[in-house]
Amino acid sequence: MQTLIKNGQVIDPANQIDGPFDILIDKRKISAIEPRGKIPESKNISVIDAKDCVVAPGFCDMHVHFREPGHEYKETIETGCASAVAGGFSTVAVMPNTFPVNDNHSITELILSQAKKTNLANVFPIGAITKGLKGETLSDMGELKEAGCIGYSDDGKPVMDSELMRRALEYSRMFDLPCIQHSEILDLTREGCMNEGIISTELGLKGMPVEAEDIMVFRDICLLRKTGGRLHVAHISSGGAVELVRQAKAKGLPVTCEVAPHHFTLTEEACRNYDTNTKMSPPLRTHEDLELIKEGLRDGTIDIIATDHAPHDVADKQMEFSKACFGIVGLETALPLTLKMVDEKVITLQKAVDLLTHQPSRLFNLDKGSLGVGKDADIVIFNPKTQYTIEPEKFKSRSKNSPYKGWKVRGKVLHTLVAGKTVYSADNK
C-alpha cells in the first residue's frame, strides 16, 4: 500500500528542505520525496491532497504527562496519544511521575507495552533521576536506559540536594542521556501558587518568586561545569534563567532548554480571576519575562518547544486556587500557539517547525523529526492559515484543563501519520 502526499509545502528543517514537494510513502517508510508533480499517480496509490498545507515531520514533544499507570482518570497512554496526534505530534516523551513512579524497568516496559497496544504515537519514557522521585538515592539509570528510557528527570519535584544532582549529572554521562531539571528552589516557593509580584499581592495569593528558578538553573550550570553531564532545563519561564542558559552556552557548556507555549503566550495577568487553568509550575510570569523568553526563541538560546502537557480532571481543578493542581493540557494547542510566534515575527515558520521536530529529536538522539527517504513516515499536514476557536471540550485528551478556551487562533492539523498510517484526520471528527 502506497500513499502520496501531494501539492503541499514540505518543510523539513533536518534536511534543509522548504518548498513544493510531493512525498511517497511505502508501507511504514518514506520512499520518495520529489518536486511537485514528479511522482506519478496510479490506481494503487492513495492520495492525500495537501493543497495550502504545510507537510512536516510529525512533531516531537519531549515533555508530557500521561498519568498511566496510576492516575488514569486524568489521562491514559491511549487518550494521551490520541491528544498528541490530534495536535500533530507523532512522538512524545512521557515524564516519570506516574504511580508507581517510572524508576525501574518494569514500569518503563509497562508504558512501552501500553503504547504499543495503543499504536497511535511513538512513546519514549523518561526515567526518574531518583528512586520514587524522593530526591534521596539515584535510580538505576543503566537499567532504565536499557529498558527504553531516553532521559532522566524528577519532573515536578526538583532535585534539591546539590550533591545528589552532581552525582546524577556524573552518573548519567555513562549512558549519554540528559538530566532534565524542573528548576525550582522549593524553599522559596513553599505554598506558592502563582508568580510573586503585583498580581499575587493584589489577589492575596502566596507567590513563587522568579529567583527560585534562576537560582536552580545557576546551581545546575555550576555543577555541570564540574561534571560534564548533559543538563536540559525543563519549561524555562524566567527571563533571568534564559540569560543564564545563554551565558552557559556561550562558554560551551552542554546545557539545553525548552519552553512551553503558555510561557510565551500568557502572563501572570491571566490569574486575575482565580481561574485554576492558569495555575501551573513554573507559574505564568511577567510581561518582561515573556519578552525575554521570545528573545530566547529568536536568538536560539531556547532549543525546543515542549508542552508540559499536564492533564487534570475537573475534580482536581474546580476548587480554591491555592488548593488546585498545577498544570494544563498542551498537546492540542501547541501548534496554533507556536504559530503566534510566527505571526509576531519572533521566529520563521521554518524555525517553528524546527523547534517542534528536528531539534527535539536531535537533543534526545531520536531517529525522528525528519523526512528523509527511508525514514519512518511520521508526518503532520497542517494548514497554517485556517482560523478557528479553541474548544477544550472537543479535545481528545481525557482532561480539558486549558486556559485557552475561546481563543481565536490559526493553524489547524488536518492529518497526522505515524509509520505511514493515518492516525488522525480532522475530517473524521
Added chain:
Amino acid sequence: MALSTKNILGTKELTQSDILQILDTADSFKEISTRAIKKVPALRGKTIINLFFEPSTRTRTSFEIAGKRLSADVINISGSTSSTVKGENLIDTARNLEAMSPDILVVRHHCSGAAELLSQFVNSPIINAGDGAHEHPSQALLDLLTIRSHKGDLKGLKVAIVGDVSHSRVARSNIRAMQTMGMKVRVVGPPPLIPVEIERLGVEVSHNLAEAIKDVDVIMVLRIQLERQNQGLLSSLREYSNYFCLTSETLAQAQDDVLIIHPGPVNRGIEIALDVMEGPRSLILDQVTNGVAIRMALFYLLLGENNANPN
C-alpha cells in the same frame, strides 16, 4: 438606586457611588440599634446563611445581629459543623445550601478567591466575609463609616496602615476602598510583612512608624500573628513591638486629632499599647458598632429596597 454589583466580593468592584450609598444607608440604620425593640421588618421572610469555614466570633456575630435586626432568618454554619470535614468540596456545600433557597450567602474562607469561586456556581448573592489574604469588604466599609463619622469628608484624608499587610485582607480591602474615595494610603511595617510590589497599587511604603504617622489623619493598626515568627517573617514579637507597637510615645509624633482604628481582635501590648487602645483617639468599639450598621446596609441593598421597608 441599586448597587452596581450583585455580590459583595471585594471593595475592588465597588464604585464611589456604591460606597457612598452603602455608608449613607448604614448611617440611617444606626438608630435602629439604639431602640428598645431593635428590630424592623425590612427583611422578614428572607433567609441569610452565614457560611464560615474559618473561626470568627466578631464578624459572624455582627452579620447575624445585622440580619436579625432586619427580621431575616439567619443560619450559621461553621467549618467544623459543615460537610467539608467529611470531604465535601466547597462548591458542593454551597450548591447544597443554595438548593434550600437562601436569599444571601455570607462566606468566610481561608483561601483567597473562595468567594469569587462560589459566585460562579451559585445564584444567590454572596457577601465575602473574608477570603484568605484577599478581601474583607464589609470591614473596609465599616472602617470608612467610622472615619467619615469623625472627619466628615473622606476625600483627601491620609491613612497609615501598620503591621502585617502581607497577610491582611483588611489592608487590601481598605487600600482599594480608600483610594476609590480619594484618600491616600501609606503601609507601614517590617519589609517581610509588606507584600512585594505593593507600591504599584499607588500606596507609599514606610518601615518607620514614628515617621510614617506624622502627617496622617488615621492610623489603622493590624493584628500581628504569632505564627509569622515560625514562618521566618519576624525575629520575635518582642522586637516587632519595639519598632511597630503604637504607644503613647510614638503617638506623640502624630497630629492631635488623629484617629486610631483596629479590625480586632487586638493583641494588647504587641501591636498597640493598652493605654492607646483605650485612649480617647481609639475608635475600636465604634468600629464594632458600625459593623452591624454596615452589614444591615449590605443586606438591605442586596435584597432590594423595593420589597423592604426600613422603618
